[in-house]
Amino acid sequence: DKNARFAYLCYNMSLFQLDLITLKARRIITLTDGEKLQEQIYNMFWYRLDDMDNLWVVTTGGIKVYEPQNFRVIKNFPLEKDSYGLQLFNIDGKNIMGYLNSNGLSLLDYKNNNQFNLKLSDGLITTINSGGAGANGMLFIGAVGYFHFIPLAAVINNNSERRCYLSNIQV
Numbered sequence: 001d002k003n004a005r006f007a008y009l010c011y012n013m014s015l016f017q018l019d020l021i022t023l024k025a026r027r028i029i030t031l032t033d034g035e036k037l038q039e040q041i042y043n044m045f046w047y048r049l050d051d052m053d054n055l056w057v058v059t060t061g062g063i064k065v066y067e068p069q070n071f072r073v074i075k076n077f078p079l080e081k082d083s084y085g086l087q088l089f090n091i092d093g094k095n096i097m098g099y100l101n102s103n104g105l106s107l108l109d110y111k112n113n114n115q116f117n118l119k120l121s122d123g124l125i126t127t128i129n130s131g132g133a134g135a136n137g138m139l140f141i142g143a144v145g146y147f148h149f150i151p152l153a154a155v156i157n158n159n160s161e162r163r164c165y166l167s168n169i170q171v
Helices: 152-156
Strands: 008-012 014-019 025-030 047-050 055-059 062-066 072-079 085-091 095-099 104-109 116-118 129-135 138-143 146-151
Touching: 008 047, 008 085, 025 055, 047 085, 055 072, 085 104, 085 129, 095 129, 104 152, 116 152, 146 152
Parallel strands: none
Antiparallel strands: 008 014, 014 025, 047 055, 055 062, 062 072, 085 095, 095 104, 104 116, 129 138, 138 146
16 A cells, blocks of 8 residues: 555455554455456456555455455445456546446546446447556556557546547558
């Protein structure tokens, strides 16, 4: 975390918090076979810390946000039907958690309780995306053979009026 107090790690479908001062570990959650994400990613991308060091955990049942001291759930975000998670990523300093999933990308503004979604109809070339990140006011989405980037403000400030258009063709 930002205070160098806790570290988080996965082992055998369980998420643990290690107290770096006392060196004691506490189990936060163990995913059942029905709750885990795709087999190849469940140990890497299903949890992240936000700007306030709250822990976000995604399962097939939704995203739960835990406060780090008592592991009390402070927020729940349901997942879209027939959607599975690919990656959580925090856009540092913006109070926005990105959630890359099989339907596209959701940006969860946890300070203002807003959600913004990008899908194929918004101009994403594919929903088979391999990673997402945010930096310097830009949103980046990596996909097989493609790389998307868009100003973050274009997504969060004008969600209902986005239009995809062709601005240039080069042969």
